[in-house]
Amino acid sequence: MATFVDVLHAIEAIRSRSPRTVVGVSGFGGAGKSTLARRLVEAVPGSARVRGDDFVRPTLAGERSADWSAVERSRLRRDVVDPFRAGRPGTFRRYDWVSGALRAPEPLPDADVLVVDAVGIFHPDLDGLLDLRVWVDVDLDLATERGKARDRRAGKDHARLWDEVWVPNERDFADRFHPREAADLQYVP
DSSP: OBOHHHHHHHHHHHHTTOSSEEEEEEESTTSSHHHHHHHHHHHSTTEEEEEGGGGBOHHHHTSOOSSOTTBOHHHHIIIIIHHHHHTOOOEEOOEETTTTEEOOOEEOOOOSEEEEEOTTOSSGGGTTTOSEEEEEOOOHHHHHHHHHHHHHHTTOOOHHHIIIIIHHHHHHHHHHHOHHHHOSEEEOO
16 A cells, blocks of 8 residues: 555656656545545646546436446547647647536646546556556445535535446446556555
8 A cells, every 4th residue: 555655756756767757546436536636736846637527528427337438538648648748738628517518728737747637547548658557545435425425515416326327337447447456556545
C-alpha cells in the first residue's frame, strides 16, 4: 500500500526522466479519486488536473456497460494526453453537465505533470499513455457508501443509478480489466 508521500516520490522519479508526466488516478466511484488528484496538484509544482467527469457522455452514464463506455477515452487521448505528451499546444472541450453539451474549446493546461482522475481509465485504450497509474484502494461497498453520501450532500438522489448501473459497471470493469492489479501503486486514503 502506498502513502501520499510514496505517490509524490513516484511522480518525482518519473519527472527526473521525462519532461512531461501523465499520472492516472482511478478507483471505484466514491473512493476519493478527485480528492487525491486535487492534493497532488497542490503538492506537485508545475502540475495540473483534468477531471474524468469532463470526458463522460451523460447519455451513457446511466447505462450498463462492462467497460465504462460512458468514459470517452478516445477523446481524452486525442485531445489531451497525446498533445500534452508531445508538448504540442492544443485545446479540449469539457463536458458541461448543466447544459448537456461540450463547452467552448480551452487550451491544454500549461504544466509538466498532468493528473487525470476518472473511473475506467486503466483500460487498453490508454495503455502506454499513463506514466504512473495510481489506484485509490477503497473497497467497492465503502466507496459506494461514500459516493451516495456525497451525492446526497449535493442534493442529488442517484441511489438507483448507484445500485442498478454504476456498482454493476464497477464490478464488470474490475472483473474484465483488473484495474487494481494494473496500477503501479495502490493508495489507501
